[in-house]
Every structure is written in C-alpha cells, then in structure tokens.
Amino acid sequence: MPQPYLLPEDKRLLVVIPALNEEESLTRVIGNVNAAVPQATVLVINDGSTDKTAAVAKAAGANVVTLPYNLGIGAAMQTGFIYAYENNFDFMVQVDGDGQHNPNEIKELIPFLVADQADVVIGSRYIEDRGYITPAPRRMGIIILAQFVSLLTRKKYTDPTSGFRASSRKVIALCSNIYPSDYPEPEALMLFHKANIRVKEIPVTMNPRYGGQSSITPLRSAYYMVKVMLAIAILTIRKRPEAFV
Amino acid sequence: MTIDRLTLLVVITALALFFLVLEMVRRRALAERYSLLWLLVSGGVLVLALGRTVLDNIIFMQLGITYPPSALFSAGFVGLIVIMLYMTHVITLLSRQNRTAAQRIGLLEHQLEELKSSLDVTKNE
Structure with a gap:
C-alpha cells in the first residue's frame, strides 16, 4: 500500500470527480482518493445521472453536487471550479469517475503547484510507455491532436485529452469564470495559452476503466478529432481573458 | 396606380403577417424585441409589393439585374x-x-x- 500524500498544512485540496452514471465505479474511486490524499475534500459532480450515482457517492463520504440535467463534462468541471473558488481551495485535481486515473498519482501532480513551478499540471499517458494500451486509430488521433495543439500553443503536449489535471488557485479563478464546454480538455489548453498560464505535463499510469462506457467510441474518434481541431483553430482568434493579460 | 392580382396577394400576405405578429405579441407568444424584427419584415414586403415598378427600375438601372x-x-x-x-x-x-x-x-x-x-x-x- 503506497503512503498517503500529506499536503502542506496551510493548503487545501479539492478533488473533483465528474460523474455521469458511474454507480459501478464511484465507491472504489472515492475510496482510492481518500486513501491516497486523506486531507482532500472530495466533490462529485453528478451530471444528470439516471442511476444511483449521487447516493453511491454520498454513501462513500463524498460531497455531491447534482446538476438538474446533463450539462456535459465541460460545464460539470466548471461547477467544480466554481465550488473550489467559492470555498477558498488552493488546489483542485480532476479525477475521472470511471477509474482510469490513479489517485495515488495525485501526489505526483501537486508538488509542482506547491513549489509554484506550474499553474496546471497534467498527467500524460504518453510521455513514458507505462503499458497503457490505446486502440491504434485513437492513438493516431491523439498524436495528430497533440501536434496540432503543440503547434498553436508553441508548447509541447503529448496528451491533450487527458482529464487528469491539477490546478492552482489562479487557474481555479480563471476556470470558474471561463471554461470551454464543447471539448474542454484540449480547448482548455488554448485558454491556458491565451491567459499565460504555466502548464506542465508529467508522466502517469492510467488504468483501464472499471465500468461504464467511454464517451468517445472508436467509431466517433475521427469525427471527434476533426471537430476538436476546428474548434481549437477557431479559439486562436478569441480575445484574451481580460483579467489575465 | 392599378393593382393587379399578384400585388393584391402579396399585400394581403404582408398584412396577414403583420397582424399575426401583433396577435402573437398580444398573447405573449413573441417577445416585443423580436416582434420588431418581424414587423419590419412584413413592412418591407408591403413596400416591395406596392412599389414594384419603382423597385424594378432601381434593380434594373442601378444593379444591372435584368x-x-x-x-x-x-x-x-x-x-x-x-x-x-x-x-x-x-x-x-x-x-x-x-x-x-x-x-x-x-x-x-x-x-x-x-x-x-x-x-x-x-x-x-
């Protein structure tokens, strides 16, 4: 059993788990988060689930915000940022509700924020080969997308769709205000670029999902990629967020 | 100015649109600010219908559309x-x-x- 991570005493961490019909995996995910970072507050954003997601999360001891209907992952995450901002959290980590992210690696992300070396730390599956198996077409799509985002932001990214991210107070403030809703993970990288946010990618190990379905089926991958790239290209003309120039 | 059948038809349509919009506003089925847009549209159709010869001339003379x-x-x-x-x-x-x-x-x-x-x-x- 790995050692739990201990935060600096004056820092508060919020772990946000966006969940849409994740009753099968949530108990395990929340349990793992509590074991890995016992001081953290866990917040599940129940994005209009039709199963027992909210009850399961409450039973596992998490705070639960239930959205009145499905708003999509971007708006769900933004709800987490708003909560973190209004409740004065210093850091926020996003952990997927399906069990793909390893809560034990939260301790790899947070130290860069504590040391103020980055404002956003992203766990990437593809910096080192740690045995995470991606179907070839999707891997190809992610490589193209990564190249595209790297080109537009002039910064190297390997895993632009990774949702395993830690944010500083500065980014919490920004994202509670403006957060992309259509393809939030890659689009947020453009937002960070525009707002001069320091982003760092570090290698992590991801698991196969515990249960449920991926929101991106292989069939939709190509279509998804074209849409994302168009959306990101459009974002380059968008105004800089004013408070962060 | 003589009114031919076509003009009459268009005028009636424009007036119908105009009163439909007014009725919808009255029943709160249309917000005032959007009603303005549609009233302008019906007004535009009315003007075009009544001033067809003028319009024909302008289009023909100024834009060269035959x-x-x-x-x-x-x-x-x-x-x-x-x-x-x-x-x-x-x-x-x-x-x-x-x-x-x-x-x-x-x-x-x-x-x-x-x-x-x-x-x-x-x-x-």
Missing part, C-alpha cells in the same frame, strides 16, 4: 441568413445563461443540504 424576381430572391435569402445568424446568437446566449443557472442550482442545493444537516445536528444536541 430579371427582377431574382434580385428579390437574393435579398430575401440574405435577410433570412441574417435572421438565422441572429437566432443562433440568441441560442448561444441562452444556453450560456441556462448553464450558469443549472450550475448554481446544483451548488445551492448542495449548500442547502449541508445547512439542513448541520441544523439537525444542533437540534439533536
């Missing part, structure tokens, strides 16, 4: 595109406001639950 109906079609087409763009703009604003409201409902409900349970704790003490 077949006036095609000018009318393209004007109508452009008008519709502008209206649709405006509608998409309105939808964008609405969905953003809707998102913010839904997020707030979720957050407030959570806060309410926490308050209630802390009240229960104090009651039981």
